[in-house]
Amino acid sequence: MSIIYFDHAATTPMRREAIEAYVDAASKGPGNPSSLHAGGRSARSGLTASRDTLARILNCDPGEIVFTGGGTESDNAALYGAAHAQRLKTGRDRIVTTAIEHHAVLHACHKLEAEGFKLTVLPVDETGRVRLSAAEEAIGDDVAVVSVMYGNNEVGTLQPIAEIGALARERGAVMHSDAVQAFGYERFDLRQLPVDLLSLSAHKIGGPQGVGVLYVRKGTPYEPTARGGSQEKSRRAGTENVAGIAAFAKAAELAHSSIEERRREAEEVRAKLLADLTEQLGEDAVRINGAIDPKRRLPHILNVSFPGISNETMLMNLDLSGVAASAGSACTAGSLQPSHVLIAMGLETHFYQSAIRFSFGMGNNTAEAEKTAKIIATITKRLRNR
Numbered sequence: 001m002s003i004i005y006f007d008h009a010a011t012t013p014m015r016r017e018a019i020e021a022y023v024d025a026a027s028k029g030p031g032n033p034s035s036l037h038a039g040g041r042s043a044r045s046g047l048t049a050s051r052d053t054l055a056r057i058l059n060c061d062p063g064e065i066v067f068t069g070g071g072t073e074s075d076n077a078a079l080y081g082a083a084h085a086q087r088l089k090t091g092r093d094r095i096v097t098t099a100i101e102h103h104a105v106l107h108a109c110h111k112l113e114a115e116g117f118k119l120t121v122l123p124v125d126e127t128g129r130v131r132l133s134a135a136e137e138a139i140g141d142d143v144a145v146v147s148v149m150y151g152n153n154e155v156g157t158l159q160p161i162a163e164i165g166a167l168a169r170e171r172g173a174v175m176h177s178d179a180v181q182a183f184g185y186e187r188f189d190l191r192q193l194p195v196d197l198l199s200l201s202a203h204k205i206g207g208p209q210g211v212g213v214l215y216v217r218k219g220t221p222y223e224p225t226a227r228g229g230s231q232e233k234s235r236r237a238g239t240e241n242v243a244g245i246a247a248f249a250k251a252a253e254l255a256h257s258s259i260e261e262r263r264r265e266a267e268e269v270r271a272k273l274l275a276d277l278t279e280q281l282g283e284d285a286v287r288i289n290g291a292i293d294p295k296r297r298l299p300h301i302l303n304v305s306f307p308g309i310s311n312e313t314m315l316m317n318l319d320l321s322g323v324a325a326s327a328g329s330a331c332t333a334g335s336l337q338p339s340h341v342l343i344a345m346g347l348e349t350h351f352y353q354s355a356i357r358f359s360f361g362m363g364n365n366t367a368e369a370e371k372t373a374k375i376i377a378t379i380t381k382r383l384r385n386r
């Protein structure tokens with residue numbers, strides 16, 4: 001049975017070119033990029049090339065790129081790094097974030113709260129978007145860090161990052177954004193965007209798992225969490241994953257140069273799945289969670305509720321029929337806890353308990369969307385007739 005993989009927001013298949021870049025870098029003879037001998041210099045030159053590629057894509061200085069072990073580490077390092085440095089430098093001790101962040105941000109915020117930081121969690125509207133007025137009210141002179149994700153991983157809703165970043169800057173707070181899901185679908189111009197820290201992860205765009213970037217704007221108050229060697233200009237100690245980083249740079253280059261095509265393809269599959277589901281099940285049996293307006297959401301995520309059928313039952317049945325989807329973020333899905341994102345959006349119990357996230361990417365097509373809608377119609381009829 002061939003699998004229909006509609007779970008690209010959880011992880012993407014590695015691109016062939018990224019695998020080749022990995023193998024190529026890993027096959028070069030031993031070289032720690034911090035070593036002075038020829039092998040070390042060769043590894044360093046590969047690392048420098050990858051850094052330059054990512055800096056060009058983000059329109060920032062290569063020195064502002066810090067390689068990490070993935071999106072979670074970037075988020076943690078951003079929050080702890082900026083909060084601790086700000087408290088030391090300015091005495092500011094408040095963190096402002098939103099109710100729909102990934103747990104990598106939320107749990108780091110709660111850890112900071114346990115350390116004595118004050119925490120303000122901004123609510124969102126029914127589409128999952130933060131109201132600017134709430135941000136405006138919350139970002140006062142005591143705020144050390146503002147952390148608002150660029151695009152949500154469960155429902156795809158985009159946030160007003162430029163506006164919130166401008167507020168943070170005006171009020172002397174460090175602005176962090178988790179762009180793990182948006183990277184590869186949105187263009188970033190960090191010379192313009194008022195963001196000081198930005199988290200990226202390679203495995204969401206066809207790169208390897210366990211590799212990420214934290215962009216750290218020059219001059220941003222930042223205390224490193226990982227201490228040891230002076231790698232990454234002492235902002236993240238530890239020998240860099242040279243081959244993984246080369247693969248990330250290759251995947252990023254390819255994703256970036258085909259953003260419009262990627263967006264169009266994802267929108268097509270999304271639209272087809274939604275149209276067929278509505279046609280087969282009827283409008284009342286399908287509820288879209290998140291922003292509808294394409295300008296306010298990512299193109300590759302579709303979150304829908306099938307009231308009356310628990311998401312666990314639906315996912316198991318989809319899996320048996322060869323469709324891989326998810327109930328929300330991967331970590332939540334593992335334990336199938338109710339989604340904090342859907343609850344923050346004010347969904348009633350029967351809607352959040354029946355919500356499924358379909359997420360699209362390379363290799364998907366509208367025929368798969370058509371087939372999936374048919375499978376869901378069959379599953380729904382079977383379960384409802386029981």
Ligand SMILES: Cc1ncc(COP(=O)(O)O)c(C=O)c1O
Pocket residue numbers: 009010069070071072073075102104149151152153178179180181201202203210211212329330
């Ligand atoms: C928005 C967001 N932030 C952070 C992460 C964590 O990234 P990683 O899996 O690379 O640790 C994810 C992954 O699901 C995500 O979707």
